[in-house]
Amino acid sequence: MFARPPSxxxxxxxxDALQGLVDTAGLLTDPADMPRxxxxxxxxxxxxxxxxxxxxxxxxVARVLAYLNAHRLPVVPQAGNTGLVGGSVPDAAGAFVxxxxxxxxxxxxxxxxxxxxLDAGVVLESAQEAARRAGLMLALxxxxxxxCRIGGNISTNAGGLKVLRYGHxxxxxxxLEVVLADGTVLDGLSSLRKNNTGYDLKQMFIGAEGTLGxxxxxxxxxxxxxxxxxxxxxxVDRFDDALAVLAAVRRGFPGRLNSVELIGADAVALVAGTLxxxxxxxxxxxxYAVLIEVGSDDADAVAERGRLExxxxxxxxxxxxxxxxxAQSDAQAEGLWRLREGxxxxxxxxxxxxxxxLTFAVGDIGRFIADCDLALAxxxxxxxxxxxxxxxxxxxxxxxxxPPGMQASGYQALQGPIDDAxxxxxxxxxxSISAEHGIGQVKRAYLDRNRSTAExxxxxxxxxxxxxxGVLNPHRLLP
Amino acid sequence: MFARPPSxxxxxxxxDALQGLVDTAGLLTDPADMPRxxxxxxxxxxxxxxxxxxxxxxxxVARVLAYLNAHRLPVVPQAGNTGLVGGSVPDAAGAFVxxxxxxxxxxxxxxxxxxxxLDAGVVLESAQEAARRAGLMLALxxxxxxxCRIGGNISTNAGGLKVLRYGHxxxxxxxLEVVLADGTVLDGLSSLRKNNTGYDLKQMFIGAEGTLGxxxxxxxxxxxxxxxxxxxxxxVDRFDDALAVLAAVRRGFPGRLNSVELIGADAVALVAGTLxxxxxxxxxxxxYAVLIEVGSDDADAVAERGRLExxxxxxxxxxxxxxxxxAQSDAQAEGLWRLREGxxxxxxxxxxxxxxxLTFAVGDIGRFIADCDLALAxxxxxxxxxxxxxxxxxxxxxxxxxPPGMQASGYQALQGPIDDAxxxxxxxxxxSISAEHGIGQVKRAYLDRNRSTAExxxxxxxxxxxxxxGVLNPHRLLP
Numbered sequence: 001m002f003a004r005p006p007s008x009x010x011x012x013x014x015x016d017a018l019q020g021l022v023d024t025a026g027l028l029t030d031p032a033d034m035p036r037x038x039x040x041x042x043x044x045x046x047x048x049x050x051x052x053x054x055x056x057x058x059x060x061v062a063r064v065l066a067y068l069n070a071h072r073l074p075v076v077p078q079a080g081n082t083g084l085v086g087g088s089v090p091d092a093a094g095a096f097v098x099x100x101x102x103x104x105x106x107x108x109x110x111x112x113x114x115x116x117x118l119d120a121g122v123v124l125e126s127a128q129e130a131a132r133r134a135g136l137m138l139a140l141x142x143x144x145x146x147x148c149r150i151g152g153n154i155s156t157n158a159g160g161l162k163v164l165r166y167g168h169x170x171x172x173x174x175x176l177e178v179v180l181a182d183g184t185v186l187d188g189l190s191s192l193r194k195n196n197t198g199y200d201l202k203q204m205f206i207g208a209e210g211t212l213g214x215x216x217x218x219x220x221x222x223x224x225x226x227x228x229x230x231x232x233x234x235x236v237d238r239f240d241d242a243l244a245v246l247a248a249v250r251r252g253f254p255g256r257l258n259s260v261e262l263i264g265a266d267a268v269a270l271v272a273g274t275l276x277x278x279x280x281x282x283x284x285x286x287x288y289a290v291l292i293e294v295g296s297d298d299a300d301a302v303a304e305r306g307r308l309e310x311x312x313x314x315x316x317x318x319x320x321x322x323x324x325x326x327a328q329s330d331a332q333a334e335g336l337w338r339l340r341e342g343x344x345x346x347x348x349x350x351x352x353x354x355x356x357x358l359t360f361a362v363g364d365i366g367r368f369i370a371d372c373d374l375a376l377a378x379x380x381x382x383x384x385x386x387x388x389x390x391x392x393x394x395x396x397x398x399x400x401x402x403p404p405g406m407q408a409s410g411y412q413a414l415q416g417p418i419d420d421a422x423x424x425x426x427x428x429x430x431x432s433i434s435a436e437h438g439i440g441q442v443k444r445a446y447l448d449r450n451r452s453t454a455e456x457x458x459x460x461x462x463x464x465x466x467x468x469x470g471v472l473n474p475h476r477l478l479p
Numbered sequence: 480m481f482a483r484p485p486s487x488x489x490x491x492x493x494x495d496a497l498q499g500l501v502d503t504a505g506l507l508t509d510p511a512d513m514p515r516x517x518x519x520x521x522x523x524x525x526x527x528x529x530x531x532x533x534x535x536x537x538x539x540v541a542r543v544l545a546y547l548n549a550h551r552l553p554v555v556p557q558a559g560n561t562g563l564v565g566g567s568v569p570d571a572a573g574a575f576v577x578x579x580x581x582x583x584x585x586x587x588x589x590x591x592x593x594x595x596x597l598d599a600g601v602v603l604e605s606a607q608e609a610a611r612r613a614g615l616m617l618a619l620x621x622x623x624x625x626x627c628r629i630g631g632n633i634s635t636n637a638g639g640l641k642v643l644r645y646g647h648x649x650x651x652x653x654x655l656e657v658v659l660a661d662g663t664v665l666d667g668l669s670s671l672r673k674n675n676t677g678y679d680l681k682q683m684f685i686g687a688e689g690t691l692g693x694x695x696x697x698x699x700x701x702x703x704x705x706x707x708x709x710x711x712x713x714x715v716d717r718f719d720d721a722l723a724v725l726a727a728v729r730r731g732f733p734g735r736l737n738s739v740e741l742i743g744a745d746a747v748a749l750v751a752g753t754l755x756x757x758x759x760x761x762x763x764x765x766x767y768a769v770l771i772e773v774g775s776d777d778a779d780a781v782a783e784r785g786r787l788e789x790x791x792x793x794x795x796x797x798x799x800x801x802x803x804x805x806a807q808s809d810a811q812a813e814g815l816w817r818l819r820e821g822x823x824x825x826x827x828x829x830x831x832x833x834x835x836x837l838t839f840a841v842g843d844i845g846r847f848i849a850d851c852d853l854a855l856a857x858x859x860x861x862x863x864x865x866x867x868x869x870x871x872x873x874x875x876x877x878x879x880x881x882p883p884g885m886q887a888s889g890y891q892a893l894q895g896p897i898d899d900a901x902x903x904x905x906x907x908x909x910x911s912i913s914a915e916h917g918i919g920q921v922k923r924a925y926l927d928r929n930r931s932t933a934e935x936x937x938x939x940x941x942x943x944x945x946x947x948x949g950v951l952n953p954h955r956l957l958p
Contacts, residue, residue, distance in 0.1 A: 112722060112842040113873065114729075157675050165734065168673070171650050184933050192838045193872040194647070194914035196636050196686055197922075197929040198956060199938045203682035207675055224733040243591060250593075254703040255644065255734030255774070295734070359671045363591040393672040394592065435673035443676075450676040454663050458945075459678045465944045466937075477677055 003074040003471040005050060005094040014073065015051050018096075021063040025102070028052040037078060037097045038089055041147075045086030045441065048094040049076075054102045058177060058185060058216040061098070065214065065471075066183025068096065074474045077210035079120060079152030082144040084355065085440025087209045087476050088152065095474065098214060100151050107217065109134045115174055115191040117219040120151025127220075136222040139166035143341065151215045157207030159436040164392045165258050165295065166223065169206070175219035176202035181467040191219045204462065209438050210473045212466045228301030229258070230294045230308045231333035234315070235286035235323040239366025244320040245290050246362070246392055252311045253294045261291040262391035264369070267343045270386060274346040278338050281325035290391070291340050293333075343388045344399065351384065351401035352408035354415050356422050359432040362394045368429055369396070375421040376400060380414055395435040398422065423449055439477045447479045481949040482553040484529060484573040493552060494530050497575075500542040504581070507531040516557060516576045517568055520626075524565035524920065527573040533581045537656060537664060537695040540577070544693065544950075545662025547575065553953045556689035558599060558631030561623040563834065564919025566688045566955055567631065574953065577693060579630050586696065588613045594653055594670040596698040599630025606699075615701040618645035622820060630694045636686030638915040643871045644737050644774065645702065648685070654698035655681035660946040670698045683941065688917050689952045691945045707780030708737070709773040709787045710812035713794070714765035714802040718845025723799040724769050725841070725871055731790045732773045735783075740770040741870035743848070746822045749865060753825040757817050760804035769870070770819050772812075822867045823878065830863065830880035831887040833894050835901050838911040841873045847908055848875070854900040855879060859893055874914040877901065902928055918956045926958050 006014055019027045028034070029051045039046035053075075055061045068075050074095035078088045090097060103121035110116070111134045118127055124138075124145040131138040142148060142160040152158075154176070158169045166172065175190035188202050205213050236242050246260050265285050272280045282289070296304040308326060315321040327333035347353050360368055369387055376383045382403025389396040400418055402411040426433050427449045434443055434450075448456060459478060463470075485493055498506045507513070508530045518525035532554075534540045547554050553574035557567045569576060582600035589595070590613045597606055603617075603624040610617040621627060621639040631637075633655070637648045645651065654669035667681050684692050715721050725739050744764050751759045761768070775783040787805060794800040806812035826832050839847055848866050855862045861882025868875040879897055881890040905912050906928045913922055913929075927935060938957060942949075 110840065110842075112726070113840045157679070159673055159675075163673065167646075167650060170679075171646060180933075180937075186933050186937060187931055188934065190909070190911075191840055192911050192914075193841075194638055194642065194838045194869075194874050195911040195929075196638075196915055196917050197911055197913045198918055198926055198935070199691075199941055200636070200649075200682065200686055201934060201937055201941075203679065207679055212678075224730050226733070247591070251703050254705070359673045361589065361592045361670055362672075363589075390673075395673050430669070432669075432671050432674040432676055434676045435671075436675055438675050439677055447677055450674075452666055454659075454665050455667065455680060456677075458659075458665060458680055461944050462678055462680075465940050 003072045003469055003474055005074060011050060014071065017067060018051065018053060018064060021067060022053060022055055022060050026054050026056065026060065028054065037081070037099060040086060040089050041082055042084070045089050047090035047092050049090055049097045050094045052097045052099055054099045056102050058179065061179045061214055061216050062183040062185050064098065065179050065181060069182050069469055069471050072469050073471060075471055076473050077155070077214045079149035079155070080123065080144065080147045082148040083152065083156060083440060084437045085442045087156070087438055087440030087473070091475060100149065100216065103216065106130045110191055111135060113191050114222040115219050116222055117189060117191065117217065118150060119217050120149065120215050122150045124148050124150065124153060131222050132225065134222070135225060137225045138220065139172055139223050140169050150218060154206055154215050154218055155208060155210050156438045162258050163390060164260065165256070170203070172221045173202060173206060173218055174221055176205060176215060177217040178202070178205050178213040178215055180213045181469065181472050186213070189217060189219050204466070207438070209440065209477045211463060211477050212472065214472070226295040228296050228304065229333065230296060230301065230305040231327040231336055232292045232308055232312060233281055233325050233336045233339070234290050234292070234312055234321045235282045235288070236290060236320065237287050237322055239288065239369070241320045242288050242290050242391060243363065245315055248311055248315055249292055252307065256295050258293040258295045259291065259390070260392040261340050262365070262387070262389060263289045263291065263340055263343065264387040266384070267386040267388045268339055270350060271339050271342040271346045274349050275338070275342045278342055280339065281336065282323045284323070286322050289339065291336055340388065343386065347386065347399045347401060351404070352406065352411040353402070354400045354418050356398040356400070357435045357437045358396050358398060358426055359394045359435040360396065360429050362391065364429050364431070365391065365394065365396055368425065368431070371425055372398065372422065375425055376418065379417045379421050383418070393435070419446065441476055444477065444479045482551045482953055484553060490529060493550065496546060497530065497532060497543060500546060501532060501534055501539050505533050505535060505539065507533065516560070516578060519565060519568050520561055521563070524568050526569035526571050528569055528576045529573045531576045531578055533578045535581050537658065540658045540693055540695050541662045541664050543577065544658050544660060548661050548948055548950050551948050552950060554950055555952050556634070556693045558628035558634070559602065559623070559626045561627040562631065562635060562919060563916045564921045566635070566917055566919030566952070570954060579628065579695065582695065585609045589670055590614060592670050593701040594698050595701055596668060596670065596696065597629055598696050599628065599694050601629045603627050603629065603632060610701050611704065613701070614704060616704045617699065618651055618702050619648050629697060633685055633694050633697055634687060634689050635917045641737050642869060643739065644735070649682070651700045652681060652685060652697055653700055655684060655694060656696040657681070657684050657692040657694055659692045660948065660951050665692070668696060668698055683945070686917070688919065688956045690942060690956050691951065693951070705774040707775050707783065708812065709775060709780065709784040710806040710815055711771045711787055711791060712760055712804050712815045712818070713769050713771070713791055713800045714761045714767070715769060715799065716766050716801055718767065718848070720799045721767050721769050721870060722842065723797070724771070724794060727790055727794055728771050731786065735774050737772040737774045738770065738869070739871040740819050741844070741866070741868060742768045742770065742819055742822065743866040745863070746865040746867045747818055749829060750818050750821040750825045753828050754817070754821045757821055759818065760815065761802045763802070765801050768818065770815055819867065822865060826865065826878045826880060830883070831885065831890040832881070833879045833897050835877040835879070836914045836916045837875050837877060837905055838914040839873045839875065839908050841870065843908050843910070844870065844873065844875055847904065847910070850904055851877065851901065854904055855897065858896045858900050862897070872914070898925065920955055923956065923958050
């Protein structure tokens with residue numbers, strides 16, 4: 001009943017048939033072409049691609065899926081393959097890869113209605129540029145914008161640097177075109193801002209990691225371009241003080257607060273000590289740095305910076321902030337952001353790492369960090385966690401570096417115990433084991449710590465309804 | 480297989496059993512109590528309630544649904560019963576009504592995390608007040624806030640006056656508790672801002688009009704209170720000029736534009752001529768009035784008004800705006816809003832009416848209005864349409880008043896031809912037949928003009944999956 005990889009003889013026959021459904025460049029079978037579709041960019045996950053199907057349009061995707069479904073053949077949808085949880089590469093048993101990388105048309109930009117309609121294979125940065133050319137802005141922004149693609153952004157409900165102000169991509173999707181497992185095209189493309197006509201089917205596919213259908217195109221909201229910004233970094237000694245900073249800027253800059261980011265002292269020191277040109281604006285070390293960005297009109301940028309200075313001044317006077325740096329130029333703003341965005345890079349330069357992407361009630365973060373330090377010390381001596389993230393959303397990234405001198409291969413054995421320690425704590429705080437990254441293959445076994453039996457049963461029913469043969473991204477997301 | 484009303488003898492037995500599942504006040508059977516549950520507030524739709532079940536908590540809802548489902552008995556979930564499409568009253572054939580009106584607990588307000596958790600039966604205005612007491616704001620605001628309840632707001636994906644800035648309630652729901660048809664409780668209550676752990680099940684129930692499950696509680700985002708506002712009304716002679724106004728304020732007030740509302744000249748004249756104290760700020764009649772509200776900090780309110788004046792001054796200079804009034808006080812702001820919010824009331828005082836709630840690409844609205852005038856003139860002589868709505872969202876309310884002297888009973892016969900004329904035009908423009916109000920019973924027959932065969936088939940599959948016996952709100956939403 002369920003999809004399974006074909007025998008070698010069957011495979012040849014299927015490849016012939018699939019070649020008939022796409023153009024010449026639409027099917028790759030040369031072993032030399034496989035690696036970049038078979039492994040993730042970190043090199044953590046890899047499997048076997050039975051062939052890479054690269055349709056040029058939605059009709060071809062529909063033909064291919066109808067065929068694979070009829071023959072119960074497993075297929076892994078893939079966009080930019082920049083995920084962090086192994087959700088877009090095949091298993092060792094083998095599966096076809098369906099890549100949208102050749103579907104890169106920007107179908108329409110509507111400057112009046114402020115929307116963009118584009119193929120799933122468009123690279124995020126290209127979409128951002130198309131919006132900019134129309135005098136508008138695509139709100140989604142991610143570190144991987146040069147490689148990730150819209151279809152993957154939607155299938156993982158990407159968040160990124162401006163969730164606080166603009167929401168996840170879920171809130172930006174106006175319409176979606178999806179091909180179901182059996183090849184049915186659900187044409188829900190629409191730029192309408194309001195449309196309460198029956199069930200909002202597109203929601204099912206956003207964040208479903210390609211297990212319920214293949215996103216082939218989308219219409220996204222666009223926003224007025226942000227002409228100016230005011231950026232500051234403040235130092236605080238206690239997590240409660242970070243909360244006071246958050247409350248103050250929330251109150252002071254409603255509707256235009258882009259980011260409030262927390263960076264632990266160890267992370268600041270690591271970036272400053274590792275990345276060329278990076279340095280902390282503070283003379284002394286403090287428990288946390290908080291980065292604040294306000295997006296404002298061009299006309300208003302100087303006044304906005306003044307207001308930010310004033311708000312921070314009041315926090316210093318109240319004993320909440322120990323030190324502060326307000327960017328006086330775009331270069332200085334970039335310098336402050338470097339301390340936040342450079343953390344993963346500095347970690348990668350320093351030691352093997354296990355990464356966690358967690359959410360909590362905002363008020364719980366300080367206690368979680370203290371508890372996490374203790375829990376990790378019990379797992380192994382010398383583990384070096386660094387903490388950073390989108391504090392306004394309650395989102396904490398924990399990067400746990402290996403003890404000094406330990407190699408990646410040795411550190412792999414510690415992943416299980418560290419996962420257990422951290423995910424137990426998350427359950428205790430009723431937090432989330434995946435804020436942004438998704439479940440993929442790496443967190444499947446832990447899903448039941450976040451979701452109840454009834455919820456997982458409902459998820460399975462949804463999967464069975466939309467993909468009864470289990471051809472789409474098998475062994476992903478669901479436990 | 481499908482739910483059907485019981486015979487009289489069976490009914491008594493079921494009522495006895497249901498009484499055993501709830502407290503004494505939890506079941507109403509006296510015929511004198513039925514009318515307000517059996518008909519909508521406009522008096523357009525009515526049916527027969529076999530009994531009104533009013534559980535006090537989620538566990539009781541679960542027991543009741545498990546019983547009704549086991550016995551294949553139809554049930555209509557009801558919250559404030561303020562809908563406009565007959566979605567929350569039973570059919571003439573009869574059904575139980577499940578009212579959440581006694582579930583009115585505000586379970587928690589988290590001022591630090593900016594969220595509120597509350598029962599489905601809380602009246603919107605009470606929820607707003609609870610948020611206000613915590614120094615925060617619930618973003619949802621509707622004319623019916625004194626009567627509508629959170630469960631109904633969620634089940635219809637309510638929009639309202641501030642969609643432009645804060646989105647529909649869908650974007651404000653952080654967590655949802657839902658009881659499924661078989662009595663299973665899906666406890667998805669959570670105040671986490673980010674949580675990509677498997678399928679986002681709550682999305683299925685938002686806007687599903689009680690046909691897939693019964694919403695019993697929710698956690699909603701809260702926002703910083705808006706301390707000040709700047710309000711203006713401008714007069715324009717062509718729809719293109721309204722678009723120019725929209726573009727200018729979008730650019731000028733990013734992140735703090737609450738509303739941009741369009742009001743046709745006939746609607747302005749009707750309100751000014753009908754409602755005591757209402758008057759147009761303009762000496763001459765112009766094709767459209769555009770109402771603009773910017774929500775700003777207290778500290779900034781005067782400067783904000785100055786910026787709005789400046790922006791409007793530039794539009795006057797450019798020949799886009801013919802006249803303008805900028806509110807200098809809260810009373811003046813209320814007066815301008817009265818011209819917009821008073822339209823339905825003025826219409827109700829004037830003639831029998833058929834109401835439409837449509838969405839278009841923003842740029843199409845002017846042409847739609849012209850086409851609609853022509854199409855209605857072909858349906859019958861003397862029909863009097865007025866147009867108003869949330870222009871920034873592409874949302875147009877069309878209220879079509881009967882020809883002078885025609886009674887409501889006679890006008891009923893014209894509903895079909897007017898529906899056809901308007902919904903045909905909507906299809907032609909690829910618009911939506913329901914921006915905010917939903918489908919209910921009144922638009923079921925027209926759903927296929929907005930949704931494809933594949934989409935409707937997928938909706939049916941979802942309904943069959945979650946409510947296989949068809950007990951929940953039968954004959955609603957789906958054609």
